[in-house]
Amino acid sequence: MINNFAAADFSMLKKFYEEAFQTLDAKRATPDIDVRFYPYVGINHTIRLRDGKIYVRLAEICQTAPLNVQRALAFILVAKLLRKKVPPLAVQIYQSFVKSREMQAKAIENKLAKGRKIITSPKGEIYDLDEIFARLNKTYFQNAIEKPILSWSARKTYRILGHHDSTHQAIVISKSLDDAKVPQYIVEFVVFHEMLHIFHPTTLRDGRHYNHTPQFRRDEKKFVYFAEAENWIERNAGKLKRSAKRKVKK
Ligand SMILES: [Zn+2]
CATH class of the missing domain: 3.30.2010.10 (Metalloproteases ("zincins"), catalytic domain)
Known part of the structure; x- marks a missing residue:
C-alpha cells in the first residue's frame, strides 16, 4: 500500500465523502469514513460498510486526479453504496478524467517506446x-x-x-x-x-x-x-x- 498523499489532502477527500452522504441521504447520520489509495491495477475502486464505518479504497492511479474529480468519484461511490441514482454531472466529470488519463498513459507509453531506442x-x-x-x-x-x-x-x-x-x-x-x-x-x-x-x-x-x-x-x-x-x-x-x-x- 502506498500512501504518500498528504494528510491535508486526505481530510479533503474525507469531506467529499461526507458531503456525498449528506447530499444523497440527508436523513442518515454521516458515518465515519476511512479513505485510502491502494495500488490496484487499473482504475478500480471499492466502497463498503463494515460495523457502521465506511471504507473507501481508491486506485492509486487516481491519486493525482484533480479535486473536482475526487469529489465526483465520491458522489459516484456513495450513490452506488446507497443504491441511489448517480448524479449525471459526477459521471461526466469522472469519465472525462478517466479518458484523459488513458490518453496520457498511451502517450507516455509511446514516448517510452521511442525513448528506449534512443x-x-x-x-x-x-x-x-x-x-x-x-x-x-x-x-x-x-x-x-x-x-x-x-x-x-x-x-x-x-x-x-x-x-x-x-x-x-x-x-x-x-x-x-x-x-x-x-x-x-x-x-x-x-x-x-x-x-x-x-x-x-x-x-x-x-x-x-x-x-x-x-x-x-x-x-x-x-x-x-x-x-x-x-x-x-x-x-x-x-x-x-x-x-x-x-x-x-x-
Ligand atoms: Zn527540472
Whole structure:
C-alpha cells in the first residue's frame, strides 16, 4: 500500500465523502469514513460498510486526479453504496478524467517506446556520465542517490538538455553537451539538476504536480558553479533557455 498523499489532502477527500452522504441521504447520520489509495491495477475502486464505518479504497492511479474529480468519484461511490441514482454531472466529470488519463498513459507509453531506442551509453566522446554522476553523488549527496541508468541522448537536442525519467529510473543528457566546446561544469550542472529530481521527488498539492519546489531550487544553488552555469546556458542557449528551463530539465 502506498500512501504518500498528504494528510491535508486526505481530510479533503474525507469531506467529499461526507458531503456525498449528506447530499444523497440527508436523513442518515454521516458515518465515519476511512479513505485510502491502494495500488490496484487499473482504475478500480471499492466502497463498503463494515460495523457502521465506511471504507473507501481508491486506485492509486487516481491519486493525482484533480479535486473536482475526487469529489465526483465520491458522489459516484456513495450513490452506488446507497443504491441511489448517480448524479449525471459526477459521471461526466469522472469519465472525462478517466479518458484523459488513458490518453496520457498511451502517450507516455509511446514516448517510452521511442525513448528506449534512443538510450545509448553513459560514455560519450568527451564526457563520461558515470564519472560525473559518481563525483556529484559524493560531493553533494553523500552518495545517497541510487545510481539510475545514465545515457546520452541519441540525437542532439537543444531545447531539452536533460531529462529524468522516474518510471525507468533513467537520466538522459542531451548529446549536444558531449562536446569539447561545452565546459565540464555545464554537463555537471545538468546532471546535478536531474539528480535533484531523484532527491526531491515530485510533490502533489491541490491535485497539481510540483517538480521544482522551493527546496529543489535552494539545493540547486548549492552547485559550486551555479551562477556561471546559468550564465553559460543563457549565453549559449539564448532564446531556447526559457522553454528549456521550464519544460526541459524536467
Ligand atoms: Zn527540472
